[in-house]
Amino acid sequence: MEDTKLDKQLIITTALEIMRDDGIDGLTMRKLGARLNVRAPTLYWYFPDRATIIRTVIKMLLVETIESVADAATWQEWFQQFGEALWQTNSETPFVTMLLQSAEFNNDEIFDLAIELIDKNLERFGLERTIYMRIHSDIQALVLGWAVFLQAGVTGRVQTIIDVDSSVREGIRGIIQIWSIRTGTM
Numbered sequence: 001m002e003d004t005k006l007d008k009q010l011i012i013t014t015a016l017e018i019m020r021d022d023g024i025d026g027l028t029m030r031k032l033g034a035r036l037n038v039r040a041p042t043l044y045w046y047f048p049d050r051a052t053i054i055r056t057v058i059k060m061l062l063v064e065t066i067e068s069v070a071d072a073a074t075w076q077e078w079f080q081q082f083g084e085a086l087w088q089t090n091s092e093t094p095f096v097t098m099l100l101q102s103a104e105f106n107n108d109e110i111f112d113l114a115i116e117l118i119d120k121n122l123e124r125f126g127l128e129r130t131i132y133m134r135i136h137s138d139i140q141a142l143v144l145g146w147a148v149f150l151q152a153g154v155t156g157r158v159q160t161i162i163d164v165d166s167s168v169r170e171g172i173r174g175i176i177q178i179w180s181i182r183t184g185t186m
Contacts, residue, residue: 006036006038008046008047011032011053012053012057018031018032020092024099027050028040029043029044051104054099055109058105058110059113061089061093065082065085065088065089066085066117066121075127075185076185079139083139083142083143083175084172087146087169087172091150094150097148098151100144118132127185134179135175135179138179142172142175146164
């Protein structure tokens with residue numbers, strides 16, 4: 001086994017691939033090392049433990065999701081795009097809901113990063129911080145609720161009755177409309 005081309009980004013990317021294939025419990029240091037063609041102890045030079053790797057994956061997904069939102073002229077446009085990007089992330093990575101529920105993996109550092117990224121994107125719209133944080137939380141709750149169905153396998157059955165993607169988009173739009181009325185920014 002050779003580790004000459006190993007770096008943190010490669011480890012994180014590979015960890016995400018394993019979790020997408022095998023779920024959170026499927027990610028072990030041994031499996032990650034084997035996929036990277038290194039012995040598991042080599043990974044400890046880069047990360048102190050599996051939980052740190054998973055937290056780094058969460059941060060990467062958070063940054064990628066928010067960075068995928070195009071520049072928007074209004075907070076309403078930004079939140080619509082954000083909600084849809086969040087739904088896409090949850091659809092492609094259904095174990096995200098489990099990560100967000102875990103005190104082991106979802107810590108203050110991740111919360112602080114989320115706040116920093118949201119502040120950076122929304123301060124320019126002139127909404128009070130408590131308002132845009134509430135809108136963000138409402139949208140995240142809606143998307144994560146649908147993501148739980150997705151993870152449980154219920155979405156396929158629901159999809160035979162309604163278009164889930166449209167329902168998520170419409171739910172996001174509804175939250176934005178309510179907050180537009182409440183803030184007088186229609």
